[in-house]
Amino acid sequence: MKYDPTTILSVVEQGYKKNKTGIYSAIKRNGEWIETSIDDFKQMVQDLALGLYELGVRKGDKVSLHAENSTEWLVIDQAVLSIGAVVVPVYTTQPGDQIKYILENSEAKVHFVSNDEVFSETKPLIKGVENVKAVISILGSDHKKLKTFNKILEMGHKRGEEEPNLFEKLRSNVEPEDIATLIYTSGTTGVPKGVMLTHNNIAGNALAAHEIFPFETDDYDEPKVLSYLPLAHMFERTASYIYAYVGVPPYYIEDVDKIKDDFGTVKPIYLVTVPRLLEKIVTGIKVKGQEMSGIKKQLYYWAVNLAEEYDPENPPAKWKWKIADKLVYAKIRELFGGRMVGFNVGGAALSPNIARFINGIGIYCGLGYGLTETSPVLTGPPRGELRIGSSGKPIVDVEIKIAEDGEILAKGPCIMKGYYKMPEKTEEVIDDDGWFYTGDIGYLDEDGWLFVTDRKKSLFKLSTGKYVAPQPIENALVNSGFIEQAVVVGSEHKFCGALIVPNWENMKKRFKTKGHEFPDGDITENEFVVKRIQKEVDKVNENLSKWEKVKRFKILEDQFTIDAGEITPTLKVKRNVINEKYKEQIAAIYEDEDS
Structure with missing residues (x-):
């Protein structure tokens, strides 16, 4: 140790x-x-x-x-x-x-x-x-x-x-x-x-995890970090101890909707985040190009597309990146305060497109993995290394192995002592050899990099016998600027369906650019809205296996919220609640399933 x-x-x-x-x-x-x-x-x-x-x-x-x-x-x-x-x-x-x-x-x-x-x-x-x-x-x-x-x-x-x-x-x-x-x-x-x-x-987890932080404080004058995730969650809590250990003050924002202003004022070098914030920021960056025209618009989207295709193991030609950086990326980095070194992402799966884009514009963006029960960090990209789609390698003193059914198992000094007053529940997740059963499904590649595919409980089986991991599909859907939230359904049905909450702000902008008035009343069945969402779904379907494709969807007007009990405080979907609350909409998706 x-x-x-x-x-x-x-x-x-x-x-x-x-x-x-x-x-x-x-x-x-x-x-x-x-x-x-x-x-x-x-x-x-x-x-x-x-x-x-x-x-x-x-x-x-x-x-x-x-x-x-x-x-x-x-x-x-x-x-x-x-x-x-x-x-x-x-x-x-x-x-x-x-x-x-x-x-x-x-x-x-x-x-x-x-x-x-x-x-x-x-x-x-x-x-x-x-x-x-x-x-x-x-x-x-x-x-x-x-x-x-x-x-x-x-x-x-x-x-x-x-x-x-x-x-x-x-x-x-x-x-x-x-x-x-x-x-x-x-x-x-x-x-x-x-x-x-x-x-x-x-404490041990903080010391081990700090080794994968993408910066050394000695390299910066008066380094600061920005913080918005709740300290009640172990991800931000452990990060706060790391900040204390390396001597960097965290600046706690007041309103996440005004975080753009805080980037400009604080000029942080680092941020711990969940994918949703980056998804929204990147969507905003992409949509901004719609306000341009002519050669300026063409160059903007050329640079955006170059970033989205970024591969750390095969980066673009230097001359291409330098042109894109001068014309576009440097201005985008200024949106983060101009000193941002990197983001570490946890709490949920990060869309590969988002990871490519952030890294492509010159800001490190690495995905880690862990749970509350593991204090929480288990894996992360070693400093200076990155593989898009992977949650990195085990941190110091942590072991990871994959069970026969694909479940990720972990062992190390960061594993919890147990569940309070619940010895039976503790025995269900920690075996006699000290291995913790995470409840997540994934695999290790030949170099020991971990890839997490979904929660074990989230997997569902179609009536055709095929298993579906909904989270990667949902991540791909919300990567669209026109989709705010998505929940993939289909257990015991022939095909996958989805409940989709559009990004109404961007939808209104699209109505305006097309010269249409945004309709009053029920807009979930509006022909223009449905066609726009169908176009986004079709894009996602192009990269999915036949049984994973979303064949039908229902549009919802209101977002899933914590207050309504539809998502957890860490923004994870409560699928059992969604399935019950929206059973009529789900039933409508499969109304003519056999026809």
Whole structure:
């Protein structure tokens, strides 16, 4: 094993001296960036830790955290860990019944909320949870039922003055094998499962994963990273520890819809993301060419097409790329702030076309793979290497093998301790030899690069006996500028169908360019809309096997949402919910199946 067992606290502490900016992190509030220095951050962590200690929080106690990304989120995390307690993050988009379940199941002693609004929404739920002894609001007002973040800081500061050695004494009692966090998987089926991750699970994963980050901080003046994925998810959470370790401050955005402005202001060198954001950005870049005309338009799309055909093992001729770079790519890179080194993508499959395009314009874009249960990173492209469509190679200290049925199995120090209070569920996924069964299907090529094809549970069988992996087809569909979301169906039917939500904004633009008025009322059956979507589906079908082709589809007007329970907080489709909710539309797809 390359890395000795360690704690998250140690990993973060090692990065303080590496940080050249003096800023630990920043948060955008009401349009203004608020930066927090390393010294202020460390003081807040100590004060909050001792404040929680004053409230009765002890080693092993659970502290839940229901809040948006912020510097305070990081302070709370480090403070709770510093006294040996366990952090229980809650997604801001988590349904109420799940929040109540998480608080009760985890036996949370203290519960943090971001503000009065979040508190008022969850107050009826918390009221009936007897184990929660105190509720603390990060930005809320002080009243009888709610303690404020600042009040706890004051309590802790006073305790620190009275007992100067207490904080270090508590920190020194934290061991690598102590549980650091309980992460409740959002899940596409059943109740959430509490994933128990130790300090060493996460700290070791952060140290190993940082080796595949595509940059060295010494190469940049005042390097910064941009962040928008929820810290409640292990992908961004572990990334936050890596940022701390390498000494780069994360800047937490306020509104993902305004991320273009944040790119320009922060000028980040790096971003951890899920595919959907890149898909939207690339779609916007492609559509922009429609506003041009003549030779300018021709050159723009020549450069775009060149990028989409990018192959790292056989890059385009240098003279072609230099022309495209001068005319188009340099301007596109400015959209990301002009200093962007790379993106690391996780959470779902990345369309090869998107990966080619981003790499083709001169910004690294690598796909990794992992799960909450694996802390989370299992694989990623080694620095300086890339294979389009692959999730990379196993990181340090991780082993990957493929079971006979194609399931991906993993082993290493990042594998969870188990599911909280669910020993039977734990035994289902971790065998006696320590192999974790991921539930994903994939293969390793001759050089050990991993290719993930789909979730095992997502595979379905047509009535013809052919198996279909829907995710790659869905990824290809949403790569179109006219398709926002897509869910492929067809289990026990003769052919594949799809539920498609168009990108209505781009559709309206197309109506306008064609001189048509955008219709009122039901537009899902509009002839122009249907023809446009059919054209996009036909393009995707050209590259699919005969049994994978989408033969029929139904257009939906409204997007699938977290609030409606159709997708998880990490944007994964809940197929069982979709199949039930849209059973009439799916039935219509197969109405004349036998004719």
